Amino acid sequence: MTGVEQPKLTKKDFKSDQDVRWCPGCGDYAILNSVQGAFAELGKTLHGTVIISGIGCSSRFPYYMETYGFHTIHGRAPAIASGVKISNPELDVWVVTGDGDAMSIGGNHFIHAMRRNVGLKILMFNNRIYGLTKGQFSPTSPQGKVTKSSPMGSVDYPFSPIALALGAGGTFVARGVDILGPHLQDMIKRADAHTGTAMIEIYQNCNIFNDGAYKGFTDKEVRGERMLELQHGKPLLFGANKDKGITFDQNFQPQIVTGADLGKAFVWDECSPSPAPAMALATMDEAHFPVPIGVFRRQEKPAFERGVLAQIEKAKAQKPADLKGLLYAGEIWDVQ
Amino acid sequence: MQGTDSPTGLQQSTPDGRPIQELDQVVIRFAGDSGDGMQLTGDQFTRTTALMGNDIATFPDFPAEIRAPAGTLPGVSAFQLRFSSFDIHTPGDAPDVLVAMNPAALKVHYKALKPNGILLLNTASFGEVELKKAKWAADPRRDGSLDGYRVIEVDLTERTKEALASTTLDNRGKDRCKNMYALGILYWLFHRDMQPTEKALAQKFAKKPEIVEANLLAMKAGHAYAETTEIFQTAYQVPPAKLPPGTYRNIMGNQSLTLGLVAASQKAGVPLFLGSYPITPASDILHQLSGYKNLGVTTFQAEDEIAAICAAIGASYSGLLGITSTSGPGVALKGEAMGLAIMAELPLVVLNVQRAGPSTGMPTKTQQADLLQAMYGRNGESPMVVIACSTPADAFEVGYEAIRIAAEHMVPVMVLSDGYIANGSEPWRLPDVDALPPITVKFAPAITDGSKFEPYKRDEKTLARPWAKPGTVGLVHRIGGLEKQDVTGNISYDPDNHQHMIDTRAEKVARVADGLPPMQTLGERTGDVLVLGWGSPRGAITAAVMRLQKQGHKISAAFLRYLNPLPKDLGELMKGFKKVVLPELNKGQLAMMLRAKFLVDVQSYSQVNGQPFTSQAIEDYMSKLLKEIR
Ligand code: SF4
Numbered sequence: 001m002t003g004v005e006q007p008k009l010t011k012k013d014f015k016s017d018q019d020v021r022w023c024p025g026c027g028d029y030a031i032l033n034s035v036q037g038a039f040a041e042l043g044k045t046l047h048g049t050v051i052i053s054g055i056g057c058s059s060r061f062p063y064y065m066e067t068y069g070f071h072t073i074h075g076r077a078p079a080i081a082s083g084v085k086i087s088n089p090e091l092d093v094w095v096v097t098g099d100g101d102a103m104s105i106g107g108n109h110f111i112h113a114m115r116r117n118v119g120l121k122i123l124m125f126n127n128r129i130y131g132l133t134k135g136q137f138s139p140t141s142p143q144g145k146v147t148k149s150s151p152m153g154s155v156d157y158p159f160s161p162i163a164l165a166l167g168a169g170g171t172f173v174a175r176g177v178d179i180l181g182p183h184l185q186d187m188i189k190r191a192d193a194h195t196g197t198a199m200i201e202i203y204q205n206c207n208i209f210n211d212g213a214y215k216g217f218t219d220k221e222v223r224g225e226r227m228l229e230l231q232h233g234k235p236l237l238f239g240a241n242k243d244k245g246i247t248f249d250q251n252f253q254p255q256i257v258t259g260a261d262l263g264k265a266f267v268w269d270e271c272s273p274s275p276a277p278a279m280a281l282a283t284m285d286e287a288h289f290p291v292p293i294g295v296f297r298r299q300e301k302p303a304f305e306r307g308v309l310a311q312i313e314k315a316k317a318q319k320p321a322d323l324k325g326l327l328y329a330g331e332i333w334d335v336q
Numbered sequence: 337m338q339g340t341d342s343p344t345g346l347q348q349s350t351p352d353g354r355p356i357q358e359l360d361q362v363v364i365r366f367a368g369d370s371g372d373g374m375q376l377t378g379d380q381f382t383r384t385t386a387l388m389g390n391d392i393a394t395f396p397d398f399p400a401e402i403r404a405p406a407g408t409l410p411g412v413s414a415f416q417l418r419f420s421s422f423d424i425h426t427p428g429d430a431p432d433v434l435v436a437m438n439p440a441a442l443k444v445h446y447k448a449l450k451p452n453g454i455l456l457l458n459t460a461s462f463g464e465v466e467l468k469k470a471k472w473a474a475d476p477r478r479d480g481s482l483d484g485y486r487v488i489e490v491d492l493t494e495r496t497k498e499a500l501a502s503t504t505l506d507n508r509g510k511d512r513c514k515n516m517y518a519l520g521i522l523y524w525l526f527h528r529d530m531q532p533t534e535k536a537l538a539q540k541f542a543k544k545p546e547i548v549e550a551n552l553l554a555m556k557a558g559h560a561y562a563e564t565t566e567i568f569q570t571a572y573q574v575p576p577a578k579l580p581p582g583t584y585r586n587i588m589g590n591q592s593l594t595l596g597l598v599a600a601s602q603k604a605g606v607p608l609f610l611g612s613y614p615i616t617p618a619s620d621i622l623h624q625l626s627g628y629k630n631l632g633v634t635t636f637q638a639e640d641e642i643a644a645i646c647a648a649i650g651a652s653y654s655g656l657l658g659i660t661s662t663s664g665p666g667v668a669l670k671g672e673a674m675g676l677a678i679m680a681e682l683p684l685v686v687l688n689v690q691r692a693g694p695s696t697g698m699p700t701k702t703q704q705a706d707l708l709q710a711m712y713g714r715n716g717e718s719p720m721v722v723i724a725c726s727t728p729a730d731a732f733e734v735g736y737e738a739i740r741i742a743a744e745h746m747v748p749v750m751v752l753s754d755g756y757i758a759n760g761s762e763p764w765r766l767p768d769v770d771a772l773p774p775i776t777v778k779f780a781p782a783i784t785d786g787s788k789f790e791p792y793k794r795d796e797k798t799l800a801r802p803w804a805k806p807g808t809v810g811l812v813h814r815i816g817g818l819e820k821q822d823v824t825g826n827i828s829y830d831p832d833n834h835q836h837m838i839d840t841r842a843e844k845v846a847r848v849a850d851g852l853p854p855m856q857t858l859g860e861r862t863g864d865v866l867v868l869g870w871g872s873p874r875g876a877i878t879a880a881v882m883r884l885q886k887q888g889h890k891i892s893a894a895f896l897r898y899l900n901p902l903p904k905d906l907g908e909l910m911k912g913f914k915k916v917v918l919p920e921l922n923k924g925q926l927a928m929m930l931r932a933k934f935l936v937d938v939q940s941y942s943q944v945n946g947q948p949f950t951s952q953a954i955e956d957y958m959s960k961l962l963k964e965i966r
Contacts, residue, residue, distance in 0.1 A: 047809045050806045062814050068811075068812050068813065070653060076643070076646045079639075079643035082650065083652075083658065084654045087650065087654035088655070088805075088806070091806055091807055108643070109643050112638075312634065314629075315629035316632070321630055323631075324769045326628070328766055332583055332585045335582055
């Protein structure tokens with residue numbers, strides 16, 4: 001804007017002067033760090049970036065970023081962010097939300113942002129619990145979760161945010177983990193490069209109300225065996241020695257293959273025209289299969305705001321604005 | 337029909353020698369099945385009559401269901417219009433002419449007809465089945481039910497079919513033209529020019545010339561029928577009204593409100609963004625604005641009411657004029673988001689085209705019962721500017737004013753309209769575009785010297801905070817729904833700051849009153865009775881008060897466009913009268929507000945039946961009151 005080449009900002013430049021107020025040890029710190037790092041590496045400007053959040057622990061995020069920030073109301077961040085992006089498509093608009101905010105109270109806005117393909121980047125911190133209200137089960141908590149509001153275990157079935165995003169027509173759907181910084185930064189950069197809506201589900205540990213929710217597959221000792229990193233064009237392999245693979249039967253049921261069958265491992269295509277393989281991975285049972293991270297689906301589709309803008313430009317070209325003409329239209333008559 | 341002793345008397349006559357009587361006003365009601373095209377018929381009569389220079393007011397009365405079963409009472413759709421040779425304020429109380437296309441329409445509306453009024457019936461629809469559907473025990477034409485009316489029976493269906501014998505339309509298509517046959521009859525009866533309708537239909541059905549031809553044939557046949565058959569002994573003429581000089585256009589309330597918003601956006605040089613979710617009776621605002629893309633208007637049909645207002649808030653945050661249009665149930669859903677806009681101190685316009693509640697209520701009927709919701713329907717101390725339009729033409733100014741206040745004061749503004757204004761129409765004297773009041777919008781300039789931007793540093797006069805567009809260098813800042821420190825905008829739980837911010841937000845709204853013009857009165861500023869009004873009862877109040885003034889009563893009227901903040905001289909004005917009465921289509925909401933604020937014994941005159949006030953009802957009420965206090 002000043003016309004002068006600005007020096008590239010560093011990670012520190014993206015830190016605001018506000019004290020970070022998450023509980024010590026919360027996974028949100030690591031995510032904040034990854035976002036600041038990725039933004040610096042992407043060469044973003046402070047003034048060109050807007051971060052919009054809803055309500056919840058994660059939604060405190062904008063206060064800690066030295067960009068434009070709007071901490072709004074519960075569940076509504078995608079709707080407000082859509083208004084921002086459509087009004088000024090040049091802005092770089094990020095939504096920070098959580099599993100309660102985006103999956104429960106704001107579910108409608110989440111799916112419709114996905115459907116419209118507005119150029120928003122949605123970071124959904126999934127800690128499988130309500131943190132800010134001090135520990136009730138969320139729509140992603142496993143069934144039977146004992147919490148303050150479910151002393152005998154929750155009866156609710158959880159859903160997979162990835163499956164929901166895919167079902168809603170999401171054009172960029174990915175998953176990262178708070179403690180896997182480099183991988184998460186990579187996801188953030190890839191989301192940034194996407195033109196339409198990009199959604200990253202980020203597994204985040206709430207060490208106060210749901211500590212160790214992801215321990216079973218993210219801990220260093222088990223990670224190799226229990227996680228599956230999706231890589232475009234590469235077979236779905238996992239295991240410490242990459243000696244296990246995933247394939248699908250004719251009903252799209254995932255199967256684990258080993259040994260001589262390893263060659264049957266499904267070659268991952270994040271741009272697959274069908275969402276079926278991504279959906280199959282998104283709904284894989286955590287107890288029996290490894291947990292996938294990476295890009296589930298990526299599809300190039302014109303972004304919503306561009307379509308809106310194109311119509312306005314077309315209308316302007318066809319019929320230049322003329323206020324007098326607008327008012328003095330239709331059947332008019334003079335009274336002397 | 338109130339005949340006046342016209343200066344020309346009965347000198348004029350039709351070509352075949354029937355007299356043409358001059359009248360000063362006529363009220364016509366078209367009623368039929370929702371498929372009978374009554375709205376279109378009424379609309380055509382209205383356009384023609386407006387172009388002929390009469391003053392006119394209209395009242396469409398839609399059925400609740402889109403397509404209720406044909407011939408049933410709930411399926412009846414009506415359109416009332418009143419035209420005159422003088423300035424009128426309402427679409428009239430009782431009609432002089434009722435066109436009833438079927439027994440159901442007759443059943444619903446005949447009792448409203450004036451004694452000796454003209455009743456035009458389509459005899460083709462008076463078979464046994466139709467009578468039963470309309471719940472007539474016997475044929476009303478035969479059992480004396482219609483005594484005292486001038487009943488004109490025409491087989492509109494058969495006559496239309498004959499007139500269209502040469503066309504290629506099938507029977508169903510021909511039958512759909514019978515409304516135009518009826519229109520032709522009325523055009524003859526009231527000496528109307530057929531040309532405007534010819535033009536309008538040619539435009540409306542440009543792609544279907546056979547439809548245009550059939551409709552016009554039917555209309556002309558109806559006209560010729562009235563001329564040749566002598567079903568009427570007299571034709572009537574209503575001379576043009578003496579309206580103030582200017583260029584006029586007939587306008588409906590939703591349309592005029594929309595134009596006001598667009599005009600304000602053009603004047604301010606800031607584009608409009610509408611976030612909306614379809615809802616009766618506000619959807620036309622969404623439709624209209626989606627057609628103004630060439631004026632830079634963005635419309636966003638959101639997934640729900642909440643998303644609609646949230647997107648508008650996002651737009652305002654980005655530097656556009658965010659608006660959202662809805663009706664009462666939608667406002668209920670938007671409450672939390674309005675609170676956010678109040679807290680974030682962003683411009684926003686919420687349009688509430690009120691309908692009869694509570695809950696789903698009667699969506700196609702009118703009411704003014706959302707005033708307290710507009711005033712107080714949010715959590716916490718969350719004052720909002722509330723303004724109301726009172727007639728279809730007035731809605732233009734109110735839309736314009738809403739944008740001006742929102743943008744200049746950095747506040748959300750609620751506009752209250754209602755179904756009666758939204759769908760009613762009247763001639764609108766077009767404003768001089770260059771003379772529209774200026775709207776000054778200042779966006780915060782970029783900061784390049786490293787100093788810190790203060791998002792809540794206020795304008796001394798209005799207390800407005802700066803409008804900072806994301807994308808501007810040096811203005812990065814964080815806002816949100818949490819209480820914040822004044823000036824810096826940082827989150828603050830400090831008790832003194834919270835008290836200060838609540839007081840400041842209230843004061844900001846109160847200061848909107850600083851720039852308001854003094855209140856106008858209809859009549860003297862002192863007297864026996866002051867009738868206060870807001871919103872759509874204005875027309876009925878005006879008509880009633882003018883009649884009472886003519887009778888020599890010391891009665892005046894005043895109308896409130898600004899409901900929050902109220903005009904500063906309202907308290908003084910009320911003191912000048914022995915009695916203040918407030919007719920409103922709710923259970924006395926504004927009356928309660930005024931009583932609380934001014935400790936004045938405002939008397940509420942309430943009506944909540946889904947219908948507008950008639951001027952007669954208001955006149956009767958006031959007459960009684962005037963007698964009591966004498
Ligand atoms: S409650 Fe949980 S999610 Fe919230 S800040 Fe504390 S650790 Fe983080």
